Amino acid sequence: MKKxxxxxxxxxxxxxxxEEAVKHYTDLMGLIETDRDEQGRVYLKAWTEVDKFSVxxxxxxxxxxxxMGFKVVDEAALVQLEKDLxxxxxxxxxxxxxxxxxxxxxxxxxVPSGHAFELYADKLYTGKWGVTEVNPEAWPRGLxxxxxxxxxxxxxxxxxxxxxxxxxxxVLGFHLAEQVLDPEGTRIAQFLTVxxxxxxxxxxxxxxxxxxxxxxxxxxTWEDVLRAADLISMTDTSIDIGPTRHGLTHxxxxxxxxxxxxxxxxxxxxxxxxxxxxxxxWQAEQLGKAIFYHDRQLNERFLTVLT
Amino acid sequence: xxxxxxxxxxxxxxxxxxxxxxxxxxxxxxxxxxxxVGCRGGGCGFCKIRVVEGEFRCGKMSxxxxxxxxxxKGEVLACRIYPRTDLMIECMPQPAAPLAEQTKTKP
Ligand code: FES
Ligand SMILES: [Fe+2]
Numbered sequence: 001m002k003k004x005x006x007x008x009x010x011x012x013x014x015x016x017x018x019e020e021a022v023k024h025y026t027d028l029m030g031l032i033e034t035d036r037d038e039q040g041r042v043y044l045k046a047w048t049e050v051d052k053f054s055v056x057x058x059x060x061x062x063x064x065x066x067x068m069g070f071k072v073v074d075e076a077a078l079v080q081l082e083k084d085l086x087x088x089x090x091x092x093x094x095x096x097x098x099x100x101x102x103x104x105x106x107x108x109x110x111v112p113s114g115h116a117f118e119l120y121a122d123k124l125y126t127g128k129w130g131v132t133e134v135n136p137e138a139w140p141r142g143l144x145x146x147x148x149x150x151x152x153x154x155x156x157x158x159x160x161x162x163x164x165x166x167x168x169x170x171v172l173g174f175h176l177a178e179q180v181l182d183p184e185g186t187r188i189a190q191f192l193t194v195x196x197x198x199x200x201x202x203x204x205x206x207x208x209x210x211x212x213x214x215x216x217x218x219x220x221t222w223e224d225v226l227r228a229a230d231l232i233s234m235t236d237t238s239i240d241i242g243p244t245r246h247g248l249t250h251x252x253x254x255x256x257x258x259x260x261x262x263x264x265x266x267x268x269x270x271x272x273x274x275x276x277x278x279x280x281x282w283q284a285e286q287l288g289k290a291i292f293y294h295d296r297q298l299n300e301r302f303l304t305v306l307t
Numbered sequence: 308x309x310x311x312x313x314x315x316x317x318x319x320x321x322x323x324x325x326x327x328x329x330x331x332x333x334x335x336x337x338x339x340x341x342x343x344v345g346c347r348g349g350g351c352g353f354c355k356i357r358v359v360e361g362e363f364r365c366g367k368m369s370x371x372x373x374x375x376x377x378x379x380k381g382e383v384l385a386c387r388i389y390p391r392t393d394l395m396i397e398c399m400p401q402p403a404a405p406l407a408e409q410t411k412t413k414p
Pocket of ligand 1: 344345349350352354355385386387
């Protein structure tokens, strides 16, 4: 957080059919619909999140991710980060306050992997959903499905990982928590964080620019991940793999797909990191185990099925 | 409910498919693997096939993988087509492996 970038704030996901998608993200995953706008976008949040929304769904011809946004500590940090991004040589686009409902001004830039990111300082604070701010109960009743706790991170696929690393670490103040190196020492995966979490964002090398691998949501326990798997079966939702454990981050996980083919993850656990921790390194020869710790084998889907 | 037959002429596989079942789902249900299975949601393009004979109905598919030109040639996503008659399909060439040599980036 040393440059003022605080945490993942939102992700805008393109879907082929908005109502099918809303049903998936609310009924199955347990997000809460908080608003809609004139563009037909639907705003959602997970119950422990304090701001109004973290997931924005938009109907489009082609699924995928439009952008991921990070919240920064204040306007002064936003101004400085904007200067730093411009000085680095990136084009920075201004998105006015209110373009996303109840969100302050955003700055948007595209990194060489082809992915668009945003920074913003303000969003309407609505508090945790269903619990009071004073003497809160442990959890709210009336949550659906998997009862996702928070939007946690995204994994993107694209080229130019070194340039992306440079921007995230040196300009935005992220810290490299984990990496995968090939035998020549080239980094083919990077897990970056601004917190104690093992990743707030991750990238895996891929020739095609701008691909979206998954958006991930946090659950408390392994039992919750198992229950998520049960719900995936009960609703005949498209499963990818799991429940299993990742080698990278050691999180316990399940992957599945939304009705438009965007991959979702729910997971629990995972290692922690502090800025003085050296990055955890996995060798590309062990990639199977790094991704799926039990199977120790990559399924082809993990590398090629993207939106 | 009408039940049709799908024949994959590339692999010789043959399976039954209900009118309200996607071709990919019907294939998965009988344990066949003659079409690659990805997202099952019309988003990733992994299950692309060519329909060479027969009528079908389409669900929503990503324009990136199934633009109108492709549709005209019968190139569709198996997870989003539902048969109206028996179908003859064929496999499409698969794109190259993704973790190819990376030349640009060093840590
Ligand atoms: S499996 Fe992804 S488009 Fe059919
Ligand atoms: Fe993840």
